[in-house]
Amino acid sequence: MAKIKKQDSPASFYDRFPTWLIVIVPLLLLAALVILFVRTNPIQVATTDLPPIENLSIQRIELPEPNQIIVHVTNAGPDPVEIAQILVDDAYWQFEIEPSGKTLDRLESTRIHLSYPWVATEPHEIVIVTSSGTTFSGEIELATQTPKLDFKQFMAYGLVGVYIGIIPVGLGLLWYPAMRKLSRRGMGFILSLTVGLLFFLLVDTLLESFEVAEKLPGVYQGIPLTLFIAVLSWLAITAIGSRKSVANRDTKKGRMFVALLIAIGIGFHNLGEGLVVGAAFALGEAALGSFLVIGFILHNITEGVGIAAPVVRDKASTRYLIWLLLIAGAPAILGTWIGGFAFSPLLAVIFLAIGAGAIWQVIYEVGLLIQRDAKKAGSQLIDWVNVSGLLVGITVMYLTAFLVKF
């Protein structure tokens, strides 16, 4: 390519100014235009006499005591909103607001305290009436006292986490010795089965994340947030996985790394699952659901199989397997704690989205393992054994999900 002398460039005029000045000029112009717009309000014609847009979002309703309700509310609209009155079950009820005053600024959150004799296991409705008479309602599906952060409660929630995370994954890993006796074809089947169950988990995690995202105030853009976080976590895990020491999946170290990745992906999924289950227990929605916990044991047992699948040919130490178990299962305990004692839809969306990204990466990794094995054996990637493994994986997850979805 011919060299162009700097002086000949048409941009030479700007070279007389320092770079910082060129950078700052558009910003100054922007500021000037914003000030001009706010001062003159040229679109006034279109907006005169429009009432302010009000949008309150009830984030959480706590029942800390038998005679007490705390409503967590966020102003998700563009304008300040004044909370005028509160209705509980179609009756005006006295309330106190703290930490804010009655007027909530944009994105400001506050708590409304009500002294109301709620009835255990029955539903209640709370309606916020603003100064313009607009109403925003929140529902208590099944009134149950919100767990208090004491030792007994903490242990109980932790136990729920153990039952939905550690126990199923651990039981699945107990199949590891049996899996080691499998033929090459059997291995292909188990790995395809893993892909199948991971694929189910990917769909499940994404949908769950979308569902929680819809409860977020609009400004947080819950669904795009889910997708961005999922893509970012996928890329981050890919970057970690391309380090030299583990990049070669033909080595034991490489395969063990894949197993670790699966454990991490499933760990995030279980964290999100724990969050949702913990929150459901705290909100009383699952107050009768010991059955639900059994469902999760059956549903998650295949996760252990998936984690062990990449290292079936390697003699993995018990210590290593226990590590995998903790990485994949223990986050469920953390999840039930957060869900039970400090549930935040935003946090749930973030964890679930990270989980989705991680699982997507793991599906890719396991897919590569299957391809490599097929190449070595001189067979096709997509043959009947692999397809039926995939099918069995998805089917088992789908059918056991009957126990935990309503």
Add this chain to the structure above:
Amino acid sequence: MKKFSRRDFIKSSLLGLVGITGVQAISNATKNPLVQPNYSGKSISDPQSSHGGFGVVGEVDHKKNGFHPKDVLTEFDYGTTSKLKNGRTLREYEFIATDKEIEIAPGVFFPGWVYGSPTSPESQRAGQVIGRIPGPTIRCVEGDHIRIKFVNAGSHPHTIHFHGIHSAAMDGVPGIGAGTIMPGDNTTYEFDAFPMGCHLYHCHSVPLKRHIHKGLYGGFIVDPDPERYTGEEREIAKTRNHNYPENKKYHEMLMLMNGFDTNFDGDNEVYAVNTIAFAYMNDPIKINPDQIQRIFLINVTEFDPINSLHVHANFFDYYDHGTTLKPTLKTIDTVMQCQAQRGIVEISFKGFEPGRYMFHAHQSEFAELGWMGFFEVEV
């Protein structure tokens, strides 16, 4: 994950035959420690202090509204009277419809459409026309010739339709007589006040529901003329007629039952008598037990087919539509009215222990949404 309702759980427990040992351990772990009712818990506000914690928070700025519920209760608009050549009374009014925001419960502002009249007591005191909900309570005597100039200074077409006897042209409905009065226009309604009783007026523009529930209504009380009755009936008529000294033994009140759909979803968020939620609960109606209480009860509640009045610890006589001098219902403590039905309640607290006696709609929902108050019997 979907929400778990109890019904779903029962459905799902059909699958629950999958029970394994350890279920008990789980249910102990999950159920018992999580649900620990503790009825000794402190509450932020003392439930005993304020009617068990229910009610509104704060106070309505009556000054800003321009009218006080106490005045709406007991004050009437007699118009400007003069004698016609035939000896009958001519009673002239000017009614002005405007748009006005009214604070109907503390901090809750309703974009109302209102009637005001320069001869109403509020307007007289303020030296300017005060629009209010309910509109000024017209008080006249049977046989009076009524002339009402109606000026529409609001943003929508309105009328005034009277529940009384009049010609078709004076009916205040769209397409008949002057029909709908456009913003900036005016008309005059003229008729003889008949029959005596407790009536109402309201805007009859379409859409009717919206025009009524926005606040265009009020009481229209036609006192009986004792000259038209004889014997016992004449004596009763005297007590009903505001021009007779016999009337002073009665404490007369307007209780217009209304509701406000603040979010315009076809369901009222606020119920009241005379517009302001819980007004007579926070500030009870003082009762002199030596006076007989006469309530002009009118139901203008929109969206709900009926409303009612229930008085605690006492019974009353009721004159449906107020068009009879003998009670139509005797010794009752609850009376029901459909939309636009009205009547006169007469109740005595003579010999009653001093204290607060509650009254409210016996639709508990309406009561808890603002339609509730107290009579306070004084020593």
